Amino acid sequence: MTIWVDADACPGAVREIVLKASRRTGMPVVMVANRDMPEPKAANASFVRVSAGAEVADHYIADHVATSNLVVTADVPLAAQVVERGALAISPRGEEYTAESVRQQLSMRDFMESMRGAGLAGGGPAPESQRDRQAFANALDRWLARQTGPND
Template identity: 30%
Template sequence: MRFLIDGDGSPVKEEVIRLGEKFQLPVLIITSVDHYTVKEYPDFVQFIYVDKGADRADYQIVKEIQPGDFLITQDYGLASLVLPKKARVFHHSGQEYLVETIDQLLMQRYIGGQLRKAGKRTKGPKPFTANDREVFYETMAAIIEQTIA
C-alpha cells in the first residue's frame, strides 16, 4: 500500500506526507513539470514529473497505480479509471470515491459543464481551509488504521 497524489493543484500534499511518515507508507506525487520543485522531501516521498498537457499526469497515475494503493485526487474522471484497478480513491475532503457512486458524480460534472457552455453560472468549490486539511488528515488516518488492523 502506498499513497499516490494527483499533484497538480492538490491542497493536501503535506498532510499526505505526514500520513506517509506516521504509517511508514511511500508517497508518490505525480505532477506536471510546471510544478517542479527543488524543496527537500523525506526519502519515502518520490516525484514523477510529466510533460505539460491535458491529462498527462492522469495517464501516468493510471500506469503507476497498483491494487491496494490510495490515490488522492479531485478528478472524477481519473477516479473512474483507477477504481477498476482495485485501488482506493479519495477526494481531498476525505470522501472516498466508490464504484457504486462514480457514475453519478461523472453525470453531475457533465451537466455542470453543459450549463457553463450555455453561459450559466455554477458554484465553484469553497476555499480550502486549515480546518479542512485537519479533517482530511484525521479521516485518512482513521481509514488507514482500519485498513491495516
C-alpha cells in the first residue's frame, strides 16, 4: 500500500496532511513532480522528480500505481486511469473519484474546455478552503482506516 501524490499542482496544505498521516501510520508516500520540491519530511516518504513536460508526472504515477494504492490528484484524466486500474483516487478537496463520477467529470472538463476556447467561460476552480482541507483529511483517514482494519 502506497499513497501517491501528484505533487505538481497539489496544495502545500494537502501535501502536509498526507505527510502527517504517513508519520502517524507509517504508510509509504511518494510525491511525484516535474519540478524541484523540498524532500518530504517523513520517514516513509520519498520524492520522484520526473522530466519536464505535460502529464509526465501523471504517466509515472499511472505506470506505478497498484490496486491497493491511493492517488491524490486534481487531474481528472489521471484519476480515470487510476480508477480503471482498480486503485482509489481522491482530489485535494476530498472528493473520491469513482468510475461514474470520473466519467461525468471528464465530460464536464471537455465541455468547459470548449467553452473557454470559444471565449464563453473563464476562470478555474475556486480557491481551496479550510472546509476543503478538512474534507480531504477525512477522506484520507477513511482510506487509511480501511487499510489497517479494526485489529491493527
